[in-house]
Amino acid sequence: MISSKDICQNFDLTHQGTEVFLDDVSSLFNPRDKSLIFIKDKSSFSKELQDNLIDRKDIFLLMPMNCSDYKISHSHTFIENPKNIFFSVVEEFFTKKNNSEYISSSSNIDKKSKIGKNVFIDDNVSIIGECVIGDNVRIGKNSLIIGPCSIGCNTSIFSNVIIGEESISVRYENGKPYSNPQLGGVVIGDFCRIGFNSAIAKGTIDDTIVGNHVLTGEFNSIAHNSIIGDNTVLTVRTTINGSSKVGKNCWFGPHSTIMSYVNIGDNITLSANSVFYSSVSKKGTYIGNPAKLFRV
Secondary structure (H helix, E strand, O other): OEEEEHHHOOOOOEEOOOOOOEEEEEEOOOOOEHHHHOOOOOOOOOEEEHHHOOOOOEEEEEEHHHHHOOOOOOEEEOOHHHHHHHHHHHHHHHHOOOOOEHHHHHHOOOOOOOOOOOEEEEEOOOOEEEEEEEEOOEEEEOOEEOOOOOOOOOEEOOOOEEEOOOOOOOEEEEEEEEEEOOOOOOEEEOOOEEEOEEOOOOOOOOOOEEEEOOOEEEOOOEOOOOEEEOEEEEEOOOOOOOOOOOOOOEOOOHHHEEEEOOOEEEEEEEOOEEEEOEEEOEEEEEEEOOOOEEEE
16 A cells, blocks of 8 residues: 555655545546546546546546646646556556566576576576576566577566577578578667567577667567667567668557568657568658658
């Protein structure tokens, strides 16, 4: 349980109304007593949703600044980004954190690998070859990590992820395809999230690189030699084909694809089901197959 004033003190917010004590979080659509609730923006705070709050007791509202003209009977605070603060509070006070070091007895860790402090390795994980696992890393069930591989601190690898396996790299001789040997590794930065059932392939010669604060959704594929820049988000079922480069601060929608040998600049958004066949550098939002600039 935490008080609304403690939340404001921790996040440098201005408390308005009576102090309330919270033991839960809930949504605006299904509010519960003694819970923390955020309103995303003024347009989403309809009369119907406002009425949902009337009979609720001991709730604390994180309100957007453009709602400051509303008459609010519940305790609240006005902030620029209620959603961000809400999830920061959830992470800090309402999420069960596993701060203990744990390596499952069913896991298989190569003696050549180095494991950092406070690392959590779940059931049936295999770490093969020369791997370096940073501090505070979490590795989910049934994941496979093949060296050479480096995973930075505070990174979470969810269940059934494969890192460092070979993907297909093709050469043709006399009209016949042959698979190239792959000698590189994988480097993953700090504070990353690799969603379940995803794959990051080793490089053919140079490493496949995932920068810091990169978040990937589920069922993603990052092929050999690709580079993903810092602070980039790859949502569900995105595909990064071989030898491609994605810049910093990019956002790729579900089922989006980058073809091989394509370079994408910084601050680019690729909408759902869209495909880049050629390189782009101009920041903005791209839509379609092939993807075209929609807005800057």
